[in-house]
Amino acid sequence: MINSIKFHIKIMVYMGILLAFLMGCSSPAGSEPSISVNSIKLPPQAILNAGKTRALAPVLETTGNGTAELVWSSSNSAVATITQDGKVTAVGTGGDTAEITVTVSGTSLSARCVIAIAHDASMFTPGISGDAVTIIGCTVIDPVVVVPEQIDGKVVIAIGANAFENKNTLTEVYLPDAIREIGDYAFFTCTNLTSISLPAATTIGDSAFSTCTNLTSISFPAAATIGDGAFSTCTNLTSISLPSATTIGENAFAVCTNLTSISLPSATTIGESVFFHCTNLTSISLPVATTIGEAAFYVCNSLTSISLPSATTIGDSAFYSCSGLTSISLPSATTIGERTFKECTILARISLPVVTAIGNDTFYGCTELNSIALSANCTFNSSGNSAAWDAFYNYYKNTGGQRAGTYTLNNGSWTGPVL
Numbered sequence: 001m002i003n004s005i006k007f008h009i010k011i012m013v014y015m016g017i018l019l020a021f022l023m024g025c026s027s028p029a030g031s032e033p034s035i036s037v038n039s040i041k042l043p044p045q046a047i048l049n050a051g052k053t054r055a056l057a058p059v060l061e062t063t064g065n066g067t068a069e070l071v072w073s074s075s076n077s078a079v080a081t082i083t084q085d086g087k088v089t090a091v092g093t094g095g096d097t098a099e100i101t102v103t104v105s106g107t108s109l110s111a112r113c114v115i116a117i118a119h120d121a122s123m124f125t126p127g128i129s130g131d132a133v134t135i136i137g138c139t140v141i142d143p144v145v146v147v148p149e150q151i152d153g154k155v156v157i158a159i160g161a162n163a164f165e166n167k168n169t170l171t172e173v174y175l176p177d178a179i180r181e182i183g184d185y186a187f188f189t190c191t192n193l194t195s196i197s198l199p200a201a202t203t204i205g206d207s208a209f210s211t212c213t214n215l216t217s218i219s220f221p222a223a224a225t226i227g228d229g230a231f232s233t234c235t236n237l238t239s240i241s242l243p244s245a246t247t248i249g250e251n252a253f254a255v256c257t258n259l260t261s262i263s264l265p266s267a268t269t270i271g272e273s274v275f276f277h278c279t280n281l282t283s284i285s286l287p288v289a290t291t292i293g294e295a296a297f298y299v300c301n302s303l304t305s306i307s308l309p310s311a312t313t314i315g316d317s318a319f320y321s322c323s324g325l326t327s328i329s330l331p332s333a334t335t336i337g338e339r340t341f342k343e344c345t346i347l348a349r350i351s352l353p354v355v356t357a358i359g360n361d362t363f364y365g366c367t368e369l370n371s372i373a374l375s376a377n378c379t380f381n382s383s384g385n386s387a388a389w390d391a392f393y394n395y396y397k398n399t400g401g402q403r404a405g406t407y408t409l410n411n412g413s414w415t416g417p418v419l
Contacts, residue, residue, distance in 0.1 A: 040109050042112060075099040096116075170190045207229040231256060255276065275297050280302050283304065335356065353375055400417070
């Protein structure tokens, strides 16, 4: 009897092992490896020479295991064809563009890449230095110009001074991702240019895009230095992305009358007249800027707020006639130049807790000023300022004993820190 039980147990064990083996060999329905795609990206552009083929490599963020099925398409197969394994071929001619789209099958997730076919290298004047090329001239008269990635086997890394100056037919330009520098006056007075993207450029020269009156937006994520007058009189420029810019040259955005807001998170130096007469600029963030040049925001009469937590030096006439500015805090400023807030007619509150010197006529015409936070023993005078400022001067210097604190104007009389 015992032997019979043992025999049956052995049979059951062997059958269990066999069943496990068979299950491992063929997964039942519903247990296949699965993958979920969270996002998909392609480079925003790719420049190809006519007749050339390149593989596009999408970047997928996924969870799970397996392989996602991708579907590729071209907006214009007469310009660029695409295979279902992501190989794109330029079949058009120089200046042609097409959009390649890759979609994750069964989802709405997709990514796009503009394929731009380069003009023939013979249409560009190269300045060659070692293995690098600077474009110093161009004979293309088409509205769309596509600069090749290489000329004579050498990489194009810069656009030289005056290279595209006064090309009024130019509406779009595609530049290689390897471009690091845009020279002085490179696109000066290209009045029909509407947009440009330079993902790797670190230096933008003086007046590089000045008077590009139809330029509406720019994206230069790596640009560290913006030259004098780089975008001056770009009267249709509404937005700009310069997250890496540390130095902004004089007049860089002067008379950009449609610019409404800007963030310069890395800028430490704002040159003279940088936003001169940007009459639609309403807000700006300069979290690490330490120096604000003369007339930097002169006649920015729509500016209502500004953040300058790190600024130590504010130049002469920096906010002259910013007639929409109601309050400002400069917690780190030690020196305020002459006429800095002149004709800021509705400026009511200002905080200058560590300032040591205020220039002449700084608050001239600030008729609504009623709250001032000031450091102790600050040097300034009353000559030429508003009646409110003159009264404050007398109170601070005499009754107030030049003490640090907040002084307020109530019913025509100033009060301040208690003795």
